[in-house]
Every structure is written in structure tokens, then in C-alpha cells.
Amino acid sequence: MEHSSKLTSSEIGVLWNAYMQNTMTECILNHFQKINEDKILEPILKNGLSTISFIINGVRQLLLTENIPIPYGFSEDDYNADAPRIYSDLFTLRYIKYMSAIGTANCAASLELSARVDVRQFFTKGLELLTSLFNAASDLLLQKGAYIRSPVIPIPEKNEYVKEESFLSGVLGRHRPVTSVELSHISKALETNSIGRTFILGFAQVARSSEVKNYMERGKEIAKKHEDVFREILLNDDIPLPSTWDSTIAPSVIPPFSDKLMMFHVNILNATSIANYGASTAGSLRKDLGLTYSRLMSEVLNYADDGTKMMIKNKWLEQPPQAPDRVALRS
Structure with missing residues (x-):
């Protein structure tokens, strides 16, 4: 059948x-x-x-x-x-x-x-x-020679098992060098924040609403701060920094997109960043890295929450299909 x-x-x-x-x-x-x-x-x-x-x-x-x-x-x-x-x-x-x-x-x-x-x-x-x-x-x-690769580290001579709990490192004091898995997450975080910062910088320049402009400016500063955090981690381990993903922003102030679209796009960037930080926390055995991701994720969550409230206020947030409100139906 x-x-x-x-x-x-x-x-x-x-x-x-x-x-x-x-x-x-x-x-x-x-x-x-x-x-x-x-x-x-x-x-x-x-x-x-x-x-x-x-x-x-x-x-x-x-x-x-x-x-x-x-x-x-x-x-x-x-x-x-x-x-x-x-x-x-x-x-x-x-x-x-x-x-x-x-x-x-x-x-x-x-x-x-x-x-x-x-x-x-x-x-x-x-x-x-x-x-x-x-x-x-x-x-x-x-x-084009423009692909930004993650940092290169020496190839290990042999496979090893972790011998001591100190591999996890503490929150303070000296930390072991990052593993290749942890480095992949840091590189991804640098790319996400750099691309997001460049995109938001353009949005801040052309947004019609002063409220949206200010929100974009705040997002640009958050992304820049997060990039600095991850660069410092690499510098502390004497790992070469990857090239920047930055791009030139033209001086035009004529908006190619509506404020509604730009706010929705930033909402997607926020959601992607939060998901990446969650995966990075799970993939990082160094305790200080996990705490760093949690702290940065909290900042993005607060920023995203403020953006959602702004979209609701301006009637820009389309409601997804939802389950029936049984309480309302019974009243």
C-alpha cells in the first residue's frame, strides 16, 4: 500500500x-x-x-x-x-x-x-x-591565490596517548600548545568573525535607520574583539597568524538592501557563530579555551537577543509555523 x-x-x-x-x-x-x-x-x-x-x-x-x-x-x-x-x-x-x-x-x-x-x-x-x-x-x-589557509604546524613523528591530566590545562597559568583539532576551531572562528565584521561594516555604512546603524556598529566591535581574542591565543603559542579575510569597503552610502534584510542576515551570522562556538567548546580539551568560547558565546547571545527584539519592534521578524496554543483554545 x-x-x-x-x-x-x-x-x-x-x-x-x-x-x-x-x-x-x-x-x-x-x-x-x-x-x-x-x-x-x-x-x-x-x-x-x-x-x-x-x-x-x-x-x-x-x-x-x-x-x-x-x-x-x-x-x-x-x-x-x-x-x-x-x-x-x-x-x-x-x-x-x-x-x-x-x-x-x-x-x-x-x-x-x-x-x-x-x-x-x-x-x-x-x-x-x-x-x-x-x-x-x-x-x-x-x-587567485586568495584562499586563506589555517596555520601550518610541524608533522608529528609518532602517535601518542595522553599520559597526564595536565593535558587538559587549567584556567590560569601555563597552558600546553593547542592541538590541531583546537586550532581548526580557532581558525574557523577567525574566519567567521572576519567575514561577519566586513559584512556588518558595509551594513553600518548604508543602513537607513540610526537604530540599525548603531546595532551594526556594535556588532562590528564585537567581531573585532573576538578576532583579537583568537589571535592572542595563536600568538601565545607562537603560531603564525593567518592572513586577514578583510575586504575593501567602497564609500557608497546608497543601501543595496533593506534594513529588514540586513538585520535578518546578521541574525543568521549570530546563529552561525553561536553554533560554531558550541562545537568549538566540545572540541577543545583545554579548559581555558572552553571558558573563552562560553564567554564569547554569551556575548553573541546577548547581541542576538537585542537584534531579535529590534526586529519584533519594527515588525521585521516573520513568525515560523507553530503548534496550536491549547491554553488559548480552551479559554
Whole structure:
């Protein structure tokens, strides 16, 4: 017997998130394509927009099949097609690499939460397309000599087991050098904060609302502070610092995106940072590193909470589908 099950709450949730994030990214990539001057980058931009279009249309079809309202998301009303550039073409390439990495992680997580065959097939295809986009962006960065690699450490001569509890290190005093696993998390944190800081710097420059400008300025300072924390960890272990992900910001003050879209994007950056810090805490055996991640995560959580309140106040926060309020129904 064939059984056509309804979408579960998890499936509706991951589809809703995919629609919101990809309609936002479509606006940004449309702007990047409009101002792009690098002919080598053009195929990757087209690939990115094609991938995003597949995801948006796929989500829309799955929701329509179940008579579930399509989210408002983001549209042409949220970006100005005539706005001049703020970011460089090289930053566009780095942005595509970064966002496609987030997309592959989201698709993998969504696949795990999906039961229906058609939903799993959809996220499997999305994962395939986003992985291809990530690899294409990475290849071009390598070709341009602009791929920022994590620090290199000497190759160990042999494998060893941990012999003493001092390997965990304390909160104070001398610490053992970071392991390659811990170093990978630190490098990821540096990349996330550097890209986020550059993006937010542009947002602060073009935001229409003074409230949004101030929020972006605060985010820029937080990202800079976090970068300094991670650089100091590397310097204390005499590990060479990686090159910066910084990009030139053009002097334009004409906003290519709506304040609503920019606030939503910062919300995604905050969520990504919090998730990364959580994974980094779990992957770091040095106690001082775990405490550092917890402290920085708390700061991002407070910043994200203030941003969410601002979005609610301005009616920019779209509500996801939710379970019935049984208490309200009984009253």
C-alpha cells in the first residue's frame, strides 16, 4: 500500500528556514551579479543563483502541495538593483564560499530531520548543488591565490596517548600548545568573525535607520574583539597568524538592501557563530579555551537577543509555523 504522509513539524520547520535564508541570499547574489566586474567570477554567480532558485522553487512546491502558506521571505522590495557596489568582487567570492558552506551544513541537518522521501530527495539534491558551489568557489580562490589557509604546524613523528591530566590545562597559568583539532576551531572562528565584521561594516555604512546603524556598529566591535581574542591565543603559542579575510569597503552610502534584510542576515551570522562556538567548546580539551568560547558565546547571545527584539519592534521578524496554543483554545 502507498502511504502519503503529511509533512511533520520538523519537515515544515526546515523547509521554512530554507525558504527564508535562500530568498535573502538571492537578493544579495542578484546585487553581487549586477555590480560584478570579474568575468571569471560570473559562472560561479550564475551557479549560485541557479542553486538558490532550485531550493526556493522546491520549498514552494512542497509547501503548496500541503496547502501550507508560503512565507513572505525576501523579494525585489528588499534590494535596490541600481545601488552601486559596497563590497569587492573578491569579497563576493569569499561570501559565496562561506554561505555555501553554511548551506551544506543546513541541508545535511535538514536531511536528518526529514522522513518523507520527496523531502529527503529535495535536501539531498540541495546538498549536492551547494557542495558543488562551495568547491567551485574554493577552487577559484586557490586559483587567485586568495584562499586563506589555517596555520601550518610541524608533522608529528609518532602517535601518542595522553599520559597526564595536565593535558587538559587549567584556567590560569601555563597552558600546553593547542592541538590541531583546537586550532581548526580557532581558525574557523577567525574566519567567521572576519567575514561577519566586513559584512556588518558595509551594513553600518548604508543602513537607513540610526537604530540599525548603531546595532551594526556594535556588532562590528564585537567581531573585532573576538578576532583579537583568537589571535592572542595563536600568538601565545607562537603560531603564525593567518592572513586577514578583510575586504575593501567602497564609500557608497546608497543601501543595496533593506534594513529588514540586513538585520535578518546578521541574525543568521549570530546563529552561525553561536553554533560554531558550541562545537568549538566540545572540541577543545583545554579548559581555558572552553571558558573563552562560553564567554564569547554569551556575548553573541546577548547581541542576538537585542537584534531579535529590534526586529519584533519594527515588525521585521516573520513568525515560523507553530503548534496550536491549547491554553488559548480552551479559554
